[in-house]
Amino acid sequence: MTTAAVFRSATAAPRAVTRATGESRVVRWLLISIALVFLALVLLLPLVLVFNQAFAKGLPAYWDAIVQPDALSAAKLTLLTAAIAVPANLLFGVAAAWCVTKFEFRGKSVLITLIDLPFAVSPVISGMIFVLLFGAQGWLGDWLFEHDIRIIFAVPGIVLATTFVTAPFVARELIPLMQEQGSEEEEAAIVLGASGWQTFFRVTLPNIKWGLLYGLILCNARAMGEFGAVSVVSGHIRGETNTLPLHVEILYNEYAFAASFAVASVLTLLALVTLALKTLVEKRMAS
Amino acid sequence: MSIEVRNLRKAFGTFVALDDVNLDVPGGELVALLGPSGSGKTTLLRIIAGLEPADQGLIRFEGEDTTDRPVRERQVGFVFQHYALFRHMSVFENIAFGLRVRPRPVRPSDEEIRDTVMGLLRLVQLEALGQRRPSELSGGQRQRVALARALAVKPKVLLLDEPFGALDAKVRKELRRWLRRLHEEVHVTSVFVTHDQEEALEVSDRVVIMNEGRVEQSGTPEEVYERPATPFVYGFLGDVNLFHGRIDRGRVKVGASELDAPEWAEARDQAGVAYVRTYDVELTPSSSGRSSIETIVRHIRAFGPVIRLELDRVEDGGSVEAHLPRAQYDKLGLVKGQRVFVSPTSVRVFAGPADGSAARIA
Amino acid sequence: MRHNSRTVLPGFGLSLGITCTYLSLLVLIPLATVFTKTAELSGPAFWATVTDPRVVASYRVTFGASFVAALVNTVFGLLVAWVLVRYRFPGRRLVDAMVDLPFALPTAVAGIALTTLYVPNGWVGGYLEPLGIQVSYTWIGITVALIFIGLPFVVRTVQPVLDDLEVEVEEAAASLGARRWQTFTRVVFPTVAPALLTGFAMAFARAIGEYGSVVFISGNMPMKTEIVPLLIITKLEQYDYAGATAVALVMLVVSFLLLLTINLLQWVARRRLAV
Numbered sequence: 001m002t003t004a005a006v007f008r009s010a011t012a013a014p015r016a017v018t019r020a021t022g023e024s025r026v027v028r029w030l031l032i033s034i035a036l037v038f039l040a041l042v043l044l045l046p047l048v049l050v051f052n053q054a055f056a057k058g059l060p061a062y063w064d065a066i067v068q069p070d071a072l073s074a075a076k077l078t079l080l081t082a083a084i085a086v087p088a089n090l091l092f093g094v095a096a097a098w099c100v101t102k103f104e105f106r107g108k109s110v111l112i113t114l115i116d117l118p119f120a121v122s123p124v125i126s127g128m129i130f131v132l133l134f135g136a137q138g139w140l141g142d143w144l145f146e147h148d149i150r151i152i153f154a155v156p157g158i159v160l161a162t163t164f165v166t167a168p169f170v171a172r173e174l175i176p177l178m179q180e181q182g183s184e185e186e187e188a189a190i191v192l193g194a195s196g197w198q199t200f201f202r203v204t205l206p207n208i209k210w211g212l213l214y215g216l217i218l219c220n221a222r223a224m225g226e227f228g229a230v231s232v233v234s235g236h237i238r239g240e241t242n243t244l245p246l247h248v249e250i251l252y253n254e255y256a257f258a259a260s261f262a263v264a265s266v267l268t269l270l271a272l273v274t275l276a277l278k279t280l281v282e283k284r285m286a287s
Numbered sequence: 288m289s290i291e292v293r294n295l296r297k298a299f300g301t302f303v304a305l306d307d308v309n310l311d312v313p314g315g316e317l318v319a320l321l322g323p324s325g326s327g328k329t330t331l332l333r334i335i336a337g338l339e340p341a342d343q344g345l346i347r348f349e350g351e352d353t354t355d356r357p358v359r360e361r362q363v364g365f366v367f368q369h370y371a372l373f374r375h376m377s378v379f380e381n382i383a384f385g386l387r388v389r390p391r392p393v394r395p396s397d398e399e400i401r402d403t404v405m406g407l408l409r410l411v412q413l414e415a416l417g418q419r420r421p422s423e424l425s426g427g428q429r430q431r432v433a434l435a436r437a438l439a440v441k442p443k444v445l446l447l448d449e450p451f452g453a454l455d456a457k458v459r460k461e462l463r464r465w466l467r468r469l470h471e472e473v474h475v476t477s478v479f480v481t482h483d484q485e486e487a488l489e490v491s492d493r494v495v496i497m498n499e500g501r502v503e504q505s506g507t508p509e510e511v512y513e514r515p516a517t518p519f520v521y522g523f524l525g526d527v528n529l530f531h532g533r534i535d536r537g538r539v540k541v542g543a544s545e546l547d548a549p550e551w552a553e554a555r556d557q558a559g560v561a562y563v564r565t566y567d568v569e570l571t572p573s574s575s576g577r578s579s580i581e582t583i584v585r586h587i588r589a590f591g592p593v594i595r596l597e598l599d600r601v602e603d604g605g606s607v608e609a610h611l612p613r614a615q616y617d618k619l620g621l622v623k624g625q626r627v628f629v630s631p632t633s634v635r636v637f638a639g640p641a642d643g644s645a646a647r648i649a
Numbered sequence: 650m651r652h653n654s655r656t657v658l659p660g661f662g663l664s665l666g667i668t669c670t671y672l673s674l675l676v677l678i679p680l681a682t683v684f685t686k687t688a689e690l691s692g693p694a695f696w697a698t699v700t701d702p703r704v705v706a707s708y709r710v711t712f713g714a715s716f717v718a719a720l721v722n723t724v725f726g727l728l729v730a731w732v733l734v735r736y737r738f739p740g741r742r743l744v745d746a747m748v749d750l751p752f753a754l755p756t757a758v759a760g761i762a763l764t765t766l767y768v769p770n771g772w773v774g775g776y777l778e779p780l781g782i783q784v785s786y787t788w789i790g791i792t793v794a795l796i797f798i799g800l801p802f803v804v805r806t807v808q809p810v811l812d813d814l815e816v817e818v819e820e821a822a823a824s825l826g827a828r829r830w831q832t833f834t835r836v837v838f839p840t841v842a843p844a845l846l847t848g849f850a851m852a853f854a855r856a857i858g859e860y861g862s863v864v865f866i867s868g869n870m871p872m873k874t875e876i877v878p879l880l881i882i883t884k885l886e887q888y889d890y891a892g893a894t895a896v897a898l899v900m901l902v903v904s905f906l907l908l909l910t911i912n913l914l915q916w917v918a919r920r921r922l923a924v
Contacts, residue, residue, distance in 0.1 A: 031728060031731065031732055032736055032738050034728060035728050035729045035731075036744070038725050039744060041773075042796060042800060043747055043750050043751070044747070045766060045772065046759060046762035046797070049766055050762050053762075092667065092668065092671045095663070095664040095671075096668040099661060099665040099668055100668075102660075102661075103658070103661050103665075105661075105665070111669075113912075114676065115672070116908070120854065120904045120907070121858065122859075122860065122877075122878050122881075123756075123858060123859075124858070124881050125858070125878075125900060125901065128885060129680055129682050131890075132679070132682035132686050132890065135890075138682070139685075160675070164675055164676065164679065186658050191657070196659035199658070199659075200660075218752070221752075221753050224755070225754070225756070225758075226755070227861035228756065228861050228878065231860070231882070245758070246757075248755075248758060248761065249757050249865075252761050261761070261762075264755075264757075264761060264762070267754070267757075267758050268754060268758055271750065271758075275747070275750065276746075278746075278753075279742075336824060337824075338820050338823075338824070358823045358824050359825070359827060360826075362826075364824070365820070365824040368817075369815070371821040372818075373818060373821075373840075375840055384822065384825055384827070385826050387835075388825065388826055388827040389826060436825065437824075437825075440825055
């Protein structure tokens with residue numbers, strides 16, 4: 001599914017409505033009100049609630065929940081996961097976009113569909129396939145056991161599942177962009193004697209940098225926030241295989257609501273920063 | 288149906304699009320609103336249609352005030368520059384739209400709608416294409432569908448915004464003639480906007496020339512072309528040479544030459560500009576009197592029935608363009624670099640330094 | 650594989666190599682396990698697993714709630730897109746940016762927040778309780794979570810189409826005598842309909858796989874509020890791998906069909922709106 005493609009908001013200003021095509025003031029006011037009430041109920045209220053609950057027991061309790069060793073190790077694992085998954089998908093996304101947009105070959109449309117595939121798979125199934133592959137009963141289970149390599153219920157499994165789930169983000173963003181830009185500039189560079197890498201770094205990259213950044217922002221947000229897939233492969237071992245979203249779940253299930261929302265508020269802040277960055281980059285891309 | 292426009296004003300923010308515009312369109316005429324971009328012609332058309340409210344002023348259809356009537360009750364047909372066809376509907380449905388959205392009591396039956404639409408498709412010569420989508424038509428075909436759609440509601444007034452603007456030159460010419468014939472056939476009061484003088488002069492009964500939100504002149508194509516009322520009109524219609532000089536007692540002094548300007552007999556040494564059409568000049572190898580201007584041939588474009596010459600005035604290096612019939616050119620036997628004298632045969636003089644927008648020196 | 654040698658650009662082998670290797674190792678081989686694992690089941694055993702009453706009940710919950718949520722999102726998504734594109738009001742840009750919140754907010758956070766809002770003593774649940782409406786731990790709660798998750802899909806699919814809609818087309822309709830409502834139903838709506846349908850399908854597809862935001866609010870009662878993804882996890886935790894993959898296979902097939910439908914819809918929309 002083209003999540004990344006629809007993700008972008010339209011930044012164009014609303015056009016001036018002339019008398020011939022505008023709604024009456026009352027209708028306009030009514031429609032705006034209904035839309036805003038709906039959005040407040042669906043989007044704003046949960047957001048406000050997160051911070052309200054996070055500080056329900058006061059600032060010290062909030063701070064304690066965040067600097068608690070388990071929370072810190074969960075944060076570390078979340079950062080580590082993103083630090084591996086995002087660059088891996090950056091490399092993949094650039095390579096995929098390059099071969100798809102600069103060359104014609106048979107099976108290209110199949111390849112584009114495959115790139116999108118992880119978006120169509122339920123997060124739970126995305127986690128499950130790695131259990132089937134590396135778990136105790138999996139294809140490679142016996143071999144891994146003999147060599148004492150742990151992937152499932154361990155960090156590698158979490159990284160793999162996260163990488164799978166976030167794989168299409170960068171490619172999805174770059175493919176339409178590079179298709180639109182065509183290959184003329186690159187061809188000109190080659191004709192002028194540039195090497196392939198020079199062409200990429202001096203001609204292609206400057207043209208796609210905002211799209212690339214956009215893809216990375218989305219990829220990173222999802223990598224840090226992924227829950228379903230990671231939940232299946234993690235084993236929920238505190239201090240070892242817990243990411244921040246999993247830590248939120250554990251605290252919540254232990255009825256440590258304030259602590260749970262405190263950790264959740266950190267993730268929410270991250271989401272808000274993501275939205276802000278995204279909006280900024282969109283503005284850049286529009287200009 | 289006649290259209291009267293009285294004291295119309297419209298501003299977009301600080302930009303004044305229409306500044307006290309008055310206009311009369313007699314019933315049944317085909318009128319061209321001609322002007323450069325930004326002259327307010329499209330705004331005027333949209334206000335007549337009711338697509339845009341005016342800040343001040345009146346619009347009357349057949350003497351009846353329609354200023355505050357919403358567009359859908361005005362019974363105008365509007366043809367948009369980019370056609371604005373409904374992309375999800377077939378050609379047939381596009382044309383039928385205006386009939387189908389009528390309130391039930393006055394809505395024609397399906398059969399009547401079919402007959403009307405088929406008749407219009409014949410009129411615009413697209414009988415076979417009724418089931419096509421707009422995306423499957425050429426530009427000229429889309430234009431004709433847009434016209435048929437506007438005519439389907441039997442408008443009292445037909446308004447066309449740059450009707451040929453988006454077409455290539457050849458199709459433009461064809462459609463121009465076709466529109467003229469169509470107008471003779473349906474005879475509905477029509478106003479079209481254009482920035483192409485040739486188009487306006489060739490197609491319309493009457494041309495309204497607009498500039499900077501004002502009507503400069505209104506009249507038949509002959510009137511506006513032969514007797515331009517303002518320097519702007521002079522410069523806008525046809526190629527013209529400008530000679531800056533001083534007006535004094537019925538003469539204009541341009542450098543060492545003097546041109547006759549009998550209508551300025553009372554003037555005493557004031558700034559003026561003489562306008563001379565590029566074909567209103569005589570070229571002679573030697574000076575033929577006070578009105579001769581000495582020039583050097585800079586460039587000759589010697590193809591077709593009319594030879595175009597670019598000349599440099601010896602006095603100040605200013606440029607003069609002259610269009611000569613081939614026979615006359617052959618007789619003169621001009622070559623590049625040669626000295627030649629230019630004598631205007633018809634001069635129109637306006638006071639004051641020519642304003643920048645009119646200075647379209649040929 | 651060979652590419653058409655019309656271009657002088659290098660890097661075909663390298664980029665295609667990276668892409669194919671990466672996709673194979675990360676996506677294709679792992680996904681293949683679903684098929685091989687399911688193949689361990691005999692035909693009748695597979696059928697028994699995927700038509701088990703508890704499994705069928707979970708299909709009903711997942712597809713039913715997803716459908717209702719996608720429907721609600723279609724209506725309100727169109728409204729939100731319309732308001733954002735057509736009207737100016739204070740805070741419009743902020744609201745526009747906020748629409749993407751469900752994409753950016755980790756699903757677990759959304760899950761606990763929505764649950765806390767809709768429990769009987771919660772901010773919203775408190776008002777609904779006296780009316781006899783129980784949201785959390787019922788299918789309504791599941792639907793609420795799925796509405797949250799799916800909203801941006803509809804808004805972001807419809808918004809650009811509304812944005813591209815030429816005002817002239819609406820003016821043309823008005824000049825031909827159409828009322829505002831007629832212009833909307835006959836001109837605007839048919840133009841955005843393919844995008845709206847695409848948005849619906851995307852929201853639906855996302856909803857049927859959703860886990861994090863639903864699992865807290867659903868109550869997870871077998872036969873009643875148990876969604877398919879949770880059932881898969883339950884089976885995995887009971888080491889019923891073959892059972893889990895059988896159900897997963899059903900979901901994968903549905904997802905692929907939806908993906909095909911969405912691509913087809915987008916293709917139709919592009920064809921239809923081409924000029």
